Amino acid sequence: MKSLAHYLTNDKHPAVLDEEYYKDLMKEFDPNWLPHKDYSPLIPMVRYDGHKLGTMRFFVPNKYNGWQTYIRFNEWQEILDDREYNASESARLLLWGANLRVHCGCPAYLFWGYNYILTQKDAAIIPEDRYPNIRNPNLKGIACKHLVRTLKVLPFHLGDMARAIKLQRANIDRKGG
Ligand SMILES: [Zn+2]
Numbered sequence: 001m002k003s004l005a006h007y008l009t010n011d012k013h014p015a016v017l018d019e020e021y022y023k024d025l026m027k028e029f030d031p032n033w034l035p036h037k038d039y040s041p042l043i044p045m046v047r048y049d050g051h052k053l054g055t056m057r058f059f060v061p062n063k064y065n066g067w068q069t070y071i072r073f074n075e076w077q078e079i080l081d082d083r084e085y086n087a088s089e090s091a092r093l094l095l096w097g098a099n100l101r102v103h104c105g106c107p108a109y110l111f112w113g114y115n116y117i118l119t120q121k122d123a124a125i126i127p128e129d130r131y132p133n134i135r136n137p138n139l140k141g142i143a144c145k146h147l148v149r150t151l152k153v154l155p156f157h158l159g160d161m162a163r164a165i166k167l168q169r170a171n172i173d174r175k176g177g
Contacts, residue, residue, distance in 0.1 A: 019099035019100075019122045020100055021099060022100055025102075029148055033141060034140055036112065038148075043060060046058050046059070046149055046153050047061070053076075054072055055070050055071065056071045056160070056161065058070075058071070060149060069102070069150040073099075075098040076098070079098070080165060080168055080169065087162040087166040095158060099122075101123050101124060102124065103124065104146045104147045110128065112132065112141065113135060113139060114142060114144055116129070117139050118142065
């Protein structure tokens with residue numbers, strides 16, 4: 001069984017194809033370095049909307065309806081299988097030690113080239129290889145306001161992550177036992 005130290009230190013990806021940790025993504029949210037005004041602080045709330053296959057889904061409402069955002073933890077299955085840690089510990093390991101991929105269904109995500117930028121960082125759930133040469137040729141920023149907001153509140157959803165892990169482990173035990 002792979003140890004935690006293995007997850008955190010044995011990074012064999014070439015640097016240019018490296019994936020993104022939560023803390024790395026957070027470092028890049030500089031509101032002064034966006035192709036437009038930062039509207040993420042105006043979003044009143046983000047709702048956890050369920051979990052599937054290592055991916056947490058959230059709902060970010062707007063005036064009329066809202067958008068779903070997705071945060072995928074690449075090492076979810078490995079952490080899930082490692083019973084050395086309880087569900088809360090595993091959730092924390094995932095938040096701080098797993099590589100993330102994200103997605104938002106809103107038009108801005110594609111329009112401002114964020115999908116392209118995140119694809120370059122190997123952090124897009126759905127890759128986009130079209131360079132945003134009109135709207136964001138200098139590749140400023142990293143994510144739409146919905147994803148920025150979702151990632152900012154992610155630590156508050158450690159309880160939801162732990163519950164999902166607990167439930168999945170119970171399901172595995174029921175089927176396997
Ligand atoms: Zn969005």
